[in-house]
Amino acid sequence: MNERARQLLRVDGLTLRYGAGPVVHGISLGVEQGTVAALLGANGAGKSSTLRAIAGLEPAQGRVLFDGRDVSGWSAARRFRLGIVYVPEGRAIVADLTVAENLILGSYYEDARTRGRRREMVLEFFPEIANRLKSPAGLLSGGEQQMLAIGRALMAGPRLLLLDEPSLGLAPLLVARVYERLAAIQKDQNLTALLVEQSFHVAARLAARAWVLRHGHVAGELDAEALRSREGRQRAIDAYLGARQETGHAVHA
Numbered sequence: 254m255n256e257r258a259r260q261l262l263r264v265d266g267l268t269l270r271y272g273a274g275p276v277v278h279g280i281s282l283g284v285e286q287g288t289v290a291a292l293l294g295a296n297g298a299g300k301s302s303t304l305r306a307i308a309g310l311e312p313a314q315g316r317v318l319f320d321g322r323d324v325s326g327w328s329a330a331r332r333f334r335l336g337i338v339y340v341p342e343g344r345a346i347v348a349d350l351t352v353a354e355n356l357i358l359g360s361y362y363e364d365a366r367t368r369g370r371r372r373e374m375v376l377e378f379f380p381e382i383a384n385r386l387k388s389p390a391g392l393l394s395g396g397e398q399q400m401l402a403i404g405r406a407l408m409a410g411p412r413l414l415l416l417d418e419p420s421l422g423l424a425p426l427l428v429a430r431v432y433e434r435l436a437a438i439q440k441d442q443n444l445t446a447l448l449v450e451q452s453f454h455v456a457a458r459l460a461a462r463a464w465v466l467r468h469g470h471v472a473g474e475l476d477a478e479a480l481r482s483r484e485g486r487q488r489a490i491d492a493y494l495g496a497r498q499e500t501g502h503a504v505h506a
């Protein structure tokens with residue numbers, strides 16, 4: 254990893270347990286400012302738990318540094334105010350509120366001018382929801398709900414977006430569209446994000462770096478070049494399947 258690049262997020266030795274044994278075992282990673290990184294792995298590998306711990310939604314051991322500040326003991330609300338914004342799996346929009354009201358929820362504490370400016374930006378990225386502002390959010394399609402959830406997070410002016418499986422439950426064409434928009438937002442807004450994905454090839458299009466988790470361990474690490482190469486793809490598949498015993502060591506491609 255290029256140590257000179259500025260890491261907005263640094264996680265060291267993150268360990269998380271729900272009951273007896275840990276489900277995340279001493280994970281370390283860093284996300285550089287202005288880049289998208291991904292946590293890959295099969296069901297139950299510990300991806301969501303890691304993301305939730307970074308957001309402050311699960312108690313964990315280890316260190317979470319944000320912009321050089323140790324936020325490990327901070328509540329989720331305090332991390333949110335610092336700019337760490339989490340978009341949960343399953344989207345969690347408020348079905349009974351309109352699309353416009355859901356957007357307002359994302360920037361509840363901002364002044365009207367900031368809110369208006371951000372709303373304009375969000376609607377530019379997601380014209381699908383721009384035409385549906387007065388509809389109850391529950392009537393939107395799955396893809397539109399995902400766009401709304403991302404839009405709502407952008408309304409908060411995130412410095413770091415934590416995206417839990419934005420492709421979940423979406424048809425391939427919609428997944429491609431959501432990822433296209435994320436790429437446009439990243440380019441235009443210089444967004445920093447950490448996302449969770451099960452699909453390697455979906456994440457590989459956007460991410461500059463990825464970690465493959467397996468049974469709560471980092472089983473492999475891939476940089477941008479490896480993410481886009483056939484060899485890197487094979488390496489990730491091996492790590493998913495545990496074909497190589499790389500547990501505990503970051504594998505540089």
Ligand SMILES: Nc1ncnc2c1ncn2[C@@H]1O[C@H](COP(=O)(O)OP(=O)(O)OP(=O)(O)O)[C@@H](O)[C@H]1O
Binds near residue numbers: 271272294296299300
């Ligand atoms: N609230 C919870 N209470 C107890 N165990 C949990 C809880 N949440 C997750 N787990 C367990 O922790 C492990 C890691 O789950 P996690 O959701 O982080 O994995 P994941 O890689 O995100 O998988 P998925 O893609 O299926 O969401 C799994 O064995 C899961 O059953």
